Amino acid sequence: MRDKPPREEPPRRPLRRDLPRPEGPFERLLKQRPERDPAPIIIGGTIAFLAIVIVLVFVFSSLLSGGDDNSSDSGQTIQVADGVSGRLIAMPGLPPGLAAASQYIEFEAEEAIPVTIALPLTINVSSDAVLGFYSLLDGRWERIAESQVMPSQEFASQGCLSSETTTGRGLVSCGNFAAVPVNLAVLQVLAQTYTVAASLPSGATLHADARPNIVSPRDFSPAPDGSVVGNASTVNTSDSVQHMPTIVGSSVDTAGIVDDILADETLRAVHVQEIVALVEDEGFDGIDLEYSAVDADLNGQFTAFVSSLTDALGQSGHRLSLTLPPPSDQRSAYDWEQLGVLADYIKVLPIADPISYWDNMPDGIARLTEDVPPQKILLVINPFSIETREVARAIGYQSAMVLASRAVVREPDNPDEIVPGATVLIVAESLDEDEGASPMAWDENAAAVAFTIGGTDRRRIYFENSYSVGFKLELVQAYGLGGVAVSDASAESDVANVWGRINELVITSTVSLNRPSETMLMPLWQAPGGGDLGAASGTNATWIAPSNGTYPIILIVSDGDRRFGQEISVVVN
Incomplete structure (x- = not known):
């Protein structure tokens, strides 16, 4: 067996939840102020930017003039906006399934603000090219935003919108980001048969x-x-x-x-x-x-x-x-x-x-x-x-949903006090923080939707x-x-x-990287038999008891893919 080259310990990155994340593919972040001139400002012939509300748009214009991976600007740090600088450096090593489509930029930003970034492409873009914005995080390339390909002139005039020109040379790739990434490159996914x-x-x-x-x-x-x-x-x-x-x-x-x-x-x-x-x-x-x-x-x-x-x-x-x-x-x-x-x-x-x-x-x-x-x-x-508890073990999808959708009456303590007009507090036992639990949410460190059951049965479900x-x-x-x-x-x-x-x-030959929104993961409540539920969303609900009888209360939960409901019966005396 051949000798392996020495492995350098990669720099530790922050937790995924602390990293800048895209709001979603092609989500519109550009909202122009009427008094703002939409034309980009050229700084020293190297970097162009347009300030629109709190959205900063960066174009590395040195690349537009024919730069490549060996650009003379490599290593140069340039202030592109107040509190934001960028530096072109040599492209780090790429895994076998990815190829460089732009230069590699490291950013420094004083604060996290939404941005739209456009990088000039160094390749001749074909009609079947699959491109994406990637960051190198803890030694691993991770796709963090979708790519919109367009001519640089269109980007300068209209921002990151769809374009009829998406093939050829001299194009840019633009994308929307929740904050300035620590580093960025446009990479091409090499097509293959799987x-x-x-x-x-x-x-x-x-x-x-x-x-x-x-x-x-x-x-x-x-x-x-x-x-x-x-x-x-x-x-x-x-x-x-x-x-x-x-x-x-x-x-x-x-x-x-x-x-x-x-x-x-x-x-x-x-x-x-x-x-x-x-x-x-x-x-x-x-x-x-x-x-x-x-x-x-x-x-x-x-x-x-x-x-x-x-x-x-x-x-x-x-x-x-x-x-x-x-x-x-x-x-x-x-x-x-x-x-x-x-x-x-x-x-x-x-x-x-x-x-x-x-x-x-x-x-x-x-x-x-x-x-x-x-x-x-x-x-x-x-x-x-x-x-996960002491060890990680498999659990069925529906079994996990059943655990997540458990509901229980917490107030009044005495069931006999549930009478017409009484205020009844019903909680999602496995999701409500007052129960020692945590609600359904996207866990960046696990790249999965998860929740935590509290109490003596404490465990986390992914x-x-x-x-x-x-x-x-x-x-x-x-x-x-x-x-x-x-x-x-x-x-x-x-x-x-x-x-x-x-x-x-x-x-x-590609796959979409999406995260469910908070709204998709929000628990919902229904009282089909009557009674006022108020907001009817969240990990707890207040129900105003109607006349005497037995009433179903349904807690509906979702992992972003499907919704599941579980019913409890509440007796009004």
Whole structure:
């Protein structure tokens, strides 16, 4: 294995919640004052800006005159407005799936104010080019705003609006930002064809919206004698979809069996023979091995086993997929450089905890692409939501919604005091801050919608939905990975439907990065049987009891994708 270059510790960035964020793709921030001259002011022939209300517009005019990555202005710091300066420096290294489309600028700003920024493009923009504004945050490129391409003259006269001219040279890319970013560049997403693998519980049916190239029912497991046990599921797919079932050797019961097989040369040979026989007898296109908990001391044995299996499968034209954990600083059984040569696909399992995911997963993928061709790497998407307490564990999507939508009467304390005209305080037990909880909100550190249940049952719930999956799919784009693998693509499981975002990536070679608004996440209250609910929104509600009877009160919550309601009954005496 080749020696790795020394890794420099990247500068720590602030928490995601403290970073400047876009208000949304193409959201209009420009509101011109009548007395303001709309023409841009040229400063020293280098930077142009237009002040409109509190919106600052920057154009690096040195680039418009034909600058490139080796511009003579590189390193020069220029004051572009009161309290805002910019500096052109050399473009940092880019992951395989991204290419530079502008120069790289570092900004310094004394305060956070909304801005519209336009950067001149250094490429000939084609009709199918996918561009976006990116910042380098903690060593990882993150897309922070959508790109609007237009001629510089149009931008100077009308601001960042749609244009009929979006191809060719001499154009700028403009975007809207909630605050001046710490650094910025326009990057192009390199188009490619993505592979989609769908894992299924044994006997399950494929989700109606799934469009996989590979299906992998989890039908088999290794036996102590080296054989393979289990029965093949029938999955209704087109002939073009590869059938590569999974042999699951990562559970508490099977991980030790895998280690015992690998440690014994005779058992390894038997296991190879049994796997090849299974593939050929059942007419599979290949096999997927989820041997993700192999003892680190068996590194050489695991590589030897995979090498023998690859040779045997290759003789009959069958494929091998490995489902493994991401690289880390810990010793492991996985010689990535060798495995990258031997396997057709390597599926990278996710880190369960959403905060740890973003702290560690990008670096793990970056390391993996140093040894494994990126086109062979499939990022595993776990569609289950996650709850964290002592450990992170999966929770069903609807189960999480049921927890979020629990309502309870808090006042009056005595139910007998609920009489006509009484003021009744009803709270969202899992969301109201007075309950020790936290409301549904976008968590920037986890790139997901989350809430915290208070009290003795304190735990935090993170929703995996179309929003959170979009940010994970950005890793596939940025690192030029071969595609994605969904760990449970069944129609029966309690998970959010993430297939819209995955299919978007496959069809368009890009994915939208959106966050739900606070309004979308605001709880709502209904009293269909009568009684005044007042504002009827928020984590608590005041209900004026009507005449005697039993009345339904409904709490409706949303993660931005779907709304769920849960009803309680209140008796008016």
